[in-house]
Amino acid sequence: MKLFGREPALIIATISAALSLLVSFQFGLDAEQAGAIVAVISAVFAAATAAITRPIAPSAFTGLVAAAVALLAAYGMNVSAETVGALNAVVLAVLGLMTRGQVTPAKPTTPAAG
Numbered sequence: 584m585k586l587f588g589r590e591p592a593l594i595i596a597t598i599s600a601a602l603s604l605l606v607s608f609q610f611g612l613d614a615e616q617a618g619a620i621v622a623v624i625s626a627v628f629a630a631a632t633a634a635i636t637r638p639i640a641p642s643a644f645t646g647l648v649a650a651a652v653a654l655l656a657a658y659g660m661n662v663s664a665e666t667v668g669a670l671n672a673v674v675l676a677v678l679g680l681m682t683r684g685q686v687t688p689a690k691p692t693t694p695a696a697g
Contacts, residue, residue, distance in 0.1 A: 591635050592642065593680075599628035600675040603653070607668020614667055618657020621671045625649035675685040 603621045606612070612620070629646015633639040642654045656667045 591602070592632050595628050595632045595635075595678075596645070596675050599624055599649075600672040602628075603671040603675065604668050605663045607672075614661075615657050618653045618667045621653040621657075621667055622650040625653060625671060625675065641681075645675070645681075649674045649680060687689055 585612050602624050606620050606624070626646050629642055630646070631644065633642035636642055649671055653667055653671045656662050656670050662670075
């Protein structure tokens, strides 16, 4: 299974990183709000990646680390919303590339017609 001719783990990680980066433009958000939003984005997209790839563990770990980095940056350190978004985008990009080699698209549950 491929999305737009590419591996699904890479496409989903790219979309997640782009949305996280978009949050960094603030839109009236403070760092804590941005961190919470970015953490939710990371968790949701990691769950989507885990659902369509096997094994599940690398994708779930990627999402957990990305969400933890966003929350740590927002609540544990005194950084701006821009930094939260940038940190998360970097973590997602690096871990997405690392995860890609460890997962494969899940087999479809229904046989292909043909």
